[in-house]
Amino acid sequence: AQTVTQSQPEMSVQEAETVTLSCTYDTSENNYYLFWYKQPPSRQMILVIRQEAYKQQNATENRFSVNFQKAAKSFSLKISDSQLGDTAMYFCAFMMRYGGSQGNLIFGKGTKLSVKP
């Protein structure tokens, strides 16, 4: 079975600084997706960034980037120029890819990020 581990229950960062959230996962499969989701106090789950396991290039989305280390099964999220609106719970998630069909998401326990002014 696949597992996702987020070892940092809480983190804080000063506004405009950079922060990195850690995520490791365990799987014997080779074809999968990894995601970072953000859940602000509104509880809406928002997709921040995705990574396809077969792509070596790290995904980036504006201020958000990942460091994907497939051999180490590590998938960290870097937030640059942190903003107050980045304050939220961040969940790392794993999904199998069954030949293009739809699997289900396996979530880590989350990291609560606080951006301080």
Add this chain to the structure above:
Amino acid sequence: SAVISQKPSRDICQRGTSLTIQCQVDSQVTMMFWYRQQPGQSLTLIATANQGSEATYESGFVIDKFPISRPNLTFSTLTVSNMSPEDSSIYLCSVVMIGTGDIYGYTFGSGTRLTVV
């Protein structure tokens, strides 16, 4: 990406009663997923709802407790039956986002915060 309308957004219910949560998607989707997020915890998949067939439940979740309907490709309901305080959670529905023939990620409804007293 798909937009999901989920309601109610919150409810306070008496133990022993049932609550039905609705999710309406603005496009046709093959599968819809129902998640539970217990207080301070991550998301756990309850079941996968397919149109025209019985829902598939994850370990620890049973149809008698969480009956699901999927009458068409844009709508699903989850009922939390015979509620107890342990059912107090956020319940979210989700669908897969497809982009350029590949899975892009998951879109979530805004969640239903259920409190059982």
